[in-house]
Amino acid sequence: MGAVTDEYLDHREKEELHLLQAHCVVLVTAVNYTEEGLAPAWGREAIVYNKINEVIRKRLLIDGDGAGDDRRINLLVKSFIKWCNSGSQEEGYSQYQRMLSTLSQCEFSMGKTLLVYDMNLREMENYEKIYKEIECSIAGAHEKIAECKKQILQAKRIRKNRQEYDALAKVIQHHPDRHETLKELEALGKELEHLSHIKESVEDKLELRRKQFHVLLSTIHELQQTLENDEKLSEVEEAQETSMEADPKP
Amino acid sequence: MPGSEGAGEELFPESCFALALRGSWTLAWGLESHPEILRGPNTKMEVFQTLQRLHMTIFSQSVSPCGKFLAAGNNYGQIAVFSLSAALSSEAKEESKKPVVTFQAHDGPVYSMVSTDRHLLSAGDGEVKAWLWAEILKKGCKELWRRQPPYRTSLEVPEINALLLVPKENSLILAGGDCQLHAMDLETGAFTRALRGHTDYIHCLALRERSPEVLSGGEDGAVRLWDLRTAKEVQTIEVYKHEECSRPHNGRWIGCLATDSDWMVCGGGPALTLWHLRSSTPTTIFPMRAPQKHVTFYQDLILSAGQGRCVNQWQLSGELKAQVPGSSPGLLSLSLNQQPAAPECKVLTAAGNSCRVDVFTNLGYRAFSLSF
Numbered sequence: 001m002g003a004v005t006d007e008y009l010d011h012r013e014k015e016e017l018h019l020l021q022a023h024c025v026v027l028v029t030a031v032n033y034t035e036e037g038l039a040p041a042w043g044r045e046a047i048v049y050n051k052i053n054e055v056i057r058k059r060l061l062i063d064g065d066g067a068g069d070d071r072r073i074n075l076l077v078k079s080f081i082k083w084c085n086s087g088s089q090e091e092g093y094s095q096y097q098r099m100l101s102t103l104s105q106c107e108f109s110m111g112k113t114l115l116v117y118d119m120n121l122r123e124m125e126n127y128e129k130i131y132k133e134i135e136c137s138i139a140g141a142h143e144k145i146a147e148c149k150k151q152i153l154q155a156k157r158i159r160k161n162r163q164e165y166d167a168l169a170k171v172i173q174h175h176p177d178r179h180e181t182l183k184e185l186e187a188l189g190k191e192l193e194h195l196s197h198i199k200e201s202v203e204d205k206l207e208l209r210r211k212q213f214h215v216l217l218s219t220i221h222e223l224q225q226t227l228e229n230d231e232k233l234s235e236v237e238e239a240q241e242t243s244m245e246a247d248p249k250p
Numbered sequence: 251m252p253g254s255e256g257a258g259e260e261l262f263p264e265s266c267f268a269l270a271l272r273g274s275w276t277l278a279w280g281l282e283s284h285p286e287i288l289r290g291p292n293t294k295m296e297v298f299q300t301l302q303r304l305h306m307t308i309f310s311q312s313v314s315p316c317g318k319f320l321a322a323g324n325n326y327g328q329i330a331v332f333s334l335s336a337a338l339s340s341e342a343k344e345e346s347k348k349p350v351v352t353f354q355a356h357d358g359p360v361y362s363m364v365s366t367d368r369h370l371l372s373a374g375d376g377e378v379k380a381w382l383w384a385e386i387l388k389k390g391c392k393e394l395w396r397r398q399p400p401y402r403t404s405l406e407v408p409e410i411n412a413l414l415l416v417p418k419e420n421s422l423i424l425a426g427g428d429c430q431l432h433a434m435d436l437e438t439g440a441f442t443r444a445l446r447g448h449t450d451y452i453h454c455l456a457l458r459e460r461s462p463e464v465l466s467g468g469e470d471g472a473v474r475l476w477d478l479r480t481a482k483e484v485q486t487i488e489v490y491k492h493e494e495c496s497r498p499h500n501g502r503w504i505g506c507l508a509t510d511s512d513w514m515v516c517g518g519g520p521a522l523t524l525w526h527l528r529s530s531t532p533t534t535i536f537p538m539r540a541p542q543k544h545v546t547f548y549q550d551l552i553l554s555a556g557q558g559r560c561v562n563q564w565q566l567s568g569e570l571k572a573q574v575p576g577s578s579p580g581l582l583s584l585s586l587n588q589q590p591a592a593p594e595c596k597v598l599t600a601a602g603n604s605c606r607v608d609v610f611t612n613l614g615y616r617a618f619s620l621s622f
Binding site for chain 2: 153156157159160163164166167168170171
């Protein structure tokens with residue numbers, strides 16, 4: 001571990017290295033502890049792990065893609081200083097070329113980052129827009145649901161009314177049609193009239209006959225009476241005659 | 251449970267003792283289905299409670315005016331209040347399906363309950379008692395008042411089978427074993443009228459809103475309509491005399507009534523039938539064999555429940571739209587929570603021959619059951 005020289009490393013890289021070394025020490029001690037049977041070794045290691053992770057996380061956040069842009073810039077500065085202090089022409093020229101290329105690399109990565117930033121901003125705007133649209137459509141859907149519920153209630157009421165109507169209609173169907181009944185009633189009425197006419201005429205005839213008979217019988221009666229009267233009269237006359245004959249004799 | 255010690259003695263019928271003497275202790279107490287009792291050293295209390303729940307029948311239900319609570323009355327005279335909003339919420343646990351409070355309301359079974367906008371009225375053994383909904387959730391709730399309608403003889407105290415609220419007149423109608431309908435004014439507590447006409451005890455009441463008339467159906471097989479203002483019987487429909495719906499092998503009793511101003515549904519001994527009131531003709535007969543004990547109109551459907559396990563949904567044309575099974579072997583009462591103050595608690599609850607109240611959030615299936 002200690003074989004790496006500290007010349008080409010800056011302070012941050014040194015910190016990282018120290019952290020890694022400490023981590024190794026912790027791991028070793030943890031292993032020792034578990035070997036000796038002291039628990040919970042994992043707990044202690046976990047705490048150290050967390051601290052290391054935090055540091056590493058911060059470094060990662062600062063250092064974007066983590067490929068060492070920072071390091072590149074530091075290297076550039078160092079190589080610039082070396083170039084300024086360099087002696088020969090060709091070495092200086094090659095170093096100069098190398099510096100230019102490093103510089104262009106740095107510019108490229110900077111441009112990339114700026115574009116990514118732009119893109120993120122526009123993405124955010126886009127998402128905001130979509131979010132608002134979705135909210136509107138949710139509200140619209142809620143209203144539609146309420147509307148549909150009202151329509152359902154209305155339709156149920158209509159259905160209920162129809163079914164009530166059907167039920168009554170079924171009952172009504174059992175009873176005969178009104179027109180037919182009226183016709184039947186009319187026919188029956190006519191028959192009744194007709195029959196009553198006949199009855200009247202028959203009764204009239206009967207009356208007439210009765211009267212005629214009455215007349216006949218009374219005439220016969222009178223004749224009888226007259227005949228009887230006549231007989232009585234003739235008897236009375238005979239009696240008178242005999243009594244008159246008996247008287248003038250003495 | 252309060253008062254359970256005293257009520258316990260009546261629950262031990264002689265047959266239980268006989269079986270116990272013969273040694274089949276478990277058979278006597280019906281405990282084969284409760285292996286947890288047979289396993290360990292349980293207190294007498296636990297055994298007693300399990301037995302009570304096994305033999306419980308819930309006769310009546312009523313929803314609170316706020317719509318968030320449901321009261322259920324059982325055959326031991328107890329009333330349990332369940333919190334519907336807690337049981338329906340997304341973080342409901344097993345305890346939310348238990349009653350918030352249970353108290354002993356009557357000495358006999360609670361056959362009927364209704365709610366006004368502040369009170370819960372319960373009736374069963376000849377008396378009607380009122381409880382304040384605001385107080386009912388506290389322990390040791392006392393009744394607000396109790397009244398007994400004037401019975402003809404003071405010896406018999408007939409049970410009250412049905413209660414009906416008439417909001418326009420602010421009065422309560424009671425009907426039950428003495429074959430009369432008693433009208434009680436809720437403000438003064440005085441009994442104003444007694445309507446006589448039934449020849450046998452009355453099972454159910456319904457209110458016809460447009461012309462304020464009360465329909466009553468009873469054991470004598472007749473549905474009578476009474477006009478409240480003139481206190482006279484306006485119309486009588488003798489259901490068993492109509493051939494289409496009468497089922498003489500079941501009897502002629504009318505177990506359930508519901509009305510929708512022009513139409514009426516009644517059932518029981520005769521088949522469940524839809525009647526057109528103005529012409530007193532039976533229009534549709536619902537093909538249900540089992541006698542129905544509770545029926546109600548809902549939107550464009552008729553919901554009925556009775557001797558089977560299911561809640562039946564009928565269309566007015568006589569078709570069975572759905573049959574949703576519940577958890578009790580027979581159902582005695584249905585309650586629809588349509589209180590406008592709690593639209594999230596809009597459920598149908600069904601209770602009957604068990605200690606459970608089934609809750610249907612959607613008429614298509616049973617969501618869960620509340621239990622005593």
